[in-house]
Amino acid sequence: MTMLPATTEKKLGLVIDLDTCVGCHACVTACKGWNDQGYGVPLSDQNPYGADPSGTFLNRVHSYQVQPVDAAPQTINFPRSCLHCDDAPCVTVCPTGASYKRAEDGIVLVNEDACIGCGLCAWACPYGAREMDAAAGVMKKCTLCVDRIYNENLPEEDREPACVRTCPTGARHFGDLNDAESAVSRLVAARGGYDLMPEMGTRPTNKYLPPRKKDRPDQASLLAPLLDIKATGFAGWLDRMLGKI
Amino acid sequence: MHPAPSVIVFTVLSGIGFGFLAFVAAGLLPVSGWGAFFVWGLGYGLAVVGLGASTFHLGNPQRALLAFTQWRSSWLSREAWASVVTLLVLAPMALSDWLGLGLPRGIGWLGAGLCLLTVAATSMIYAQIRAVPRWNLWTTPLLFLAFALTGGALLAGREVLAPLLCLGLAAALITTFLLGDQQFVRRGANLGTATGLDRIGAASVFELPHTGGNYLMHEMIHVVGRKHAMKLRVIAVICGAVLPAALVLLPGHLGIAFAVLVHLAGAFAARWLFFAEAEHVVGLYYGARG
Numbered sequence: 001m002t003m004l005p006a007t008t009e010k011k012l013g014l015v016i017d018l019d020t021c022v023g024c025h026a027c028v029t030a031c032k033g034w035n036d037q038g039y040g041v042p043l044s045d046q047n048p049y050g051a052d053p054s055g056t057f058l059n060r061v062h063s064y065q066v067q068p069v070d071a072a073p074q075t076i077n078f079p080r081s082c083l084h085c086d087d088a089p090c091v092t093v094c095p096t097g098a099s100y101k102r103a104e105d106g107i108v109l110v111n112e113d114a115c116i117g118c119g120l121c122a123w124a125c126p127y128g129a130r131e132m133d134a135a136a137g138v139m140k141k142c143t144l145c146v147d148r149i150y151n152e153n154l155p156e157e158d159r160e161p162a163c164v165r166t167c168p169t170g171a172r173h174f175g176d177l178n179d180a181e182s183a184v185s186r187l188v189a190a191r192g193g194y195d196l197m198p199e200m201g202t203r204p205t206n207k208y209l210p211p212r213k214k215d216r217p218d219q220a221s222l223l224a225p226l227l228d229i230k231a232t233g234f235a236g237w238l239d240r241m242l243g244k245i
Numbered sequence: 246m247h248p249a250p251s252v253i254v255f256t257v258l259s260g261i262g263f264g265f266l267a268f269v270a271a272g273l274l275p276v277s278g279w280g281a282f283f284v285w286g287l288g289y290g291l292a293v294v295g296l297g298a299s300t301f302h303l304g305n306p307q308r309a310l311l312a313f314t315q316w317r318s319s320w321l322s323r324e325a326w327a328s329v330v331t332l333l334v335l336a337p338m339a340l341s342d343w344l345g346l347g348l349p350r351g352i353g354w355l356g357a358g359l360c361l362l363t364v365a366a367t368s369m370i371y372a373q374i375r376a377v378p379r380w381n382l383w384t385t386p387l388l389f390l391a392f393a394l395t396g397g398a399l400l401a402g403r404e405v406l407a408p409l410l411c412l413g414l415a416a417a418l419i420t421t422f423l424l425g426d427q428q429f430v431r432r433g434a435n436l437g438t439a440t441g442l443d444r445i446g447a448a449s450v451f452e453l454p455h456t457g458g459n460y461l462m463h464e465m466i467h468v469v470g471r472k473h474a475m476k477l478r479v480i481a482v483i484c485g486a487v488l489p490a491a492l493v494l495l496p497g498h499l500g501i502a503f504a505v506l507v508h509l510a511g512a513f514a515a516r517w518l519f520f521a522e523a524e525h526v527v528g529l530y531y532g533a534r535g
Contacts (some may be wrong), residue, residue: 117304137304
C-alpha cells in the first residue's frame with residue numbers, strides 16, 4: 001500500500017499560473033467549502049470567532065516580493081497545496097498504509113479510516129501540503145477533488161477541482177500531465193512550467209508557471225524618449241549651476 | 246520542529262531501555278534469581294514505558310496496531326516490529342536468568358543485536374526525512390545508538406566501558422551539533438527554490454497567507470527556546486556524557502544511580518534540542534528558516 005507505484009497511467013495535477021493569480025483567496029475558500037462536506041471528515045476550525053482562530057486548510061495563498069536585478073520589485077501571489085509527487089515521501093513513511101498514491105491517476109490520498117494521526121507524513125512533506133485535523137486527529141490533504149472530477153452527478157463543467165472551477169482569473173489549470181498533448185502539458189511546455197524544491201527529489205506532478213516578463217518603463221511607450229524632459233531657461237541655468245557646486 | 250513531550254519520552258526511555266537490555270542480554274551484567282527479575286524488569290519497564298509514551302503522540306491511538314502493516318516501506322512500522330520482536334526474543338533469556346533455566350547465552354546475544362537494531366530503526370524515523378536537513382544525516386543513527394549504549398552501560402555499572410562510551414557520546418553529540426548546523430544550507434533549499442521565484446530575482450515574504458497560526462506553524466516552525474540552544478548543548482554534553490563518566494566510578498550502587506539520573510537529564514536536554522533545533526524546509530514559505 002505505502003509502496004509507491006512504479007508508474008501511473010495518468011498524472012492528474014494542477015498547473016498554477018503565477019502571472020495571472022491575483023491573490024484573491026477564492027481557491028482557498030472554495031477548497032474549504034467543498035472539503036467541508038466531501039471526502040472524509042470535514043475540515044475543522046478551532047475557535048473560529050475567537051481571539052486566536054485556526055483551522056485546517058488544504059490550500060493556502062502566500063504573497064511574496066521579488067526583486068529582479070535590473071527592474072522594479074514585483075508582488076507574486078503564490079497558492080500552495082499538495083503537488084501529488086511521483087516520489088511522494090509522505091506515502092512511504094506511513095506506517096499504516098493510510099497514505100497511498102493511486103496507480104490509475106497518480107492522486108495521493110489518505111484513507112482516514114486507517115490513519116492513526118502520527119503526523120509523520122506531514123513531517124516528510126517539504127511543501128507543507130498535509131495538515132492534521134485537530135478535531136478528528138487524522139491527516140488531511142488535497143484530494144484533487146477526487147469526489148468531483150469523476151462525479152457523474154455533476155454537470156460536466158463542474159468535474160474539476162473546486163479551486164480550479166472557482167478561480168476568477170483562470171490561474172489554475174487541471175489535467176493529465178502524463179499526456180504531452182493535454183492542454184496543461186502544452187501550457188507547461190510553452191511557459192516553462194517548473195517544479196518546487198527540485199533538490200528534495202520528490203518529482204512533483206503539479207507545475208508552476210513563472211510570471212511573464214514585465215514591460216520596462218522605457219519600453220512601455222513609443223513616446224517614452226520624449227518623456228526625458230530637459231530643463232531649459234532659468235531652471236536649466238539653475239540645474240547647470242547646482243551641478244557644478 | 247515542535248518538541249512534543251510524548252516523542253521525547255518515547256525516544257529517551259526506549260533508547261536507554263533497549264541499551265540496558267542489550268547489556269543484560271549479552272551477559273555483561275551477570276544476574277540470577279530475584280536480582281535478575283528486577284534487572285530485567287527495569288530494562289523491560291523502561292522500553293515498554295517509552296514505547297507506550299509514543300502512543301500519546303497519535304491522533305487515533307485505537308488504530309495503532311495498523312502501524313505493523315507497512316514494514317516494507319516505513320521505518321516507523323519497522324521500528325514497531327523490531328521492538329516487539331526484540332522484547333519477545335529476550336523473554337526466554339529473562340526467564341532463564343530469573344528461574345535459572347540455563348538456556349544458552351546465544352539467545353541473549355541475538356536479543357542484544359535486535360535491541361541495537363530497534364534503536365537504529367527508531368533513529369531512522371527521523372534520519373529518513375529529507376525535509377528536515379539537520380536530521381537527514383548519518384549522525385542521527387550514530388547519536389541514538391551512542392545514547393542507548395552509554396545509558397545501558399551506565400545502568401549496568403560497567404566501570405571501564407561506561408566512561409569510554411561516555412567519551413564516545415560526547416564526541417557524537419559535538420559532531421551532530423557541528424555538522425547539523427551546516428545541513429540546512431548544504432541541502433540547498435531556500436525561499437527561491439521553494440517558490441521557484443529565484444528565476445526572476447531575490448524573493449522575500451510580502452504577506453503571510455493568514456493572520457492566525459496553523460498546524461504547520463505549530464508543528465514544524467517551532468522557534469521557542471532556540472535562544473538557549475548553546476546553553477542546552479553544553480548541558481547535554483556535560484550532564485549526558487562528562488559527569489556520568491566520573492560518577493559511575495563512585496563505589497556502590499549510589500554512584501550508578503547518580504550517574505544514570507544525571508545522564509538522563511542530559512539525554513532529555515539533548516533530545517529536546519534534537520527537535521527544537523531541527524528546521525523543516527516548509528518554514529521557508531513562512532519566511533522562517535524552519
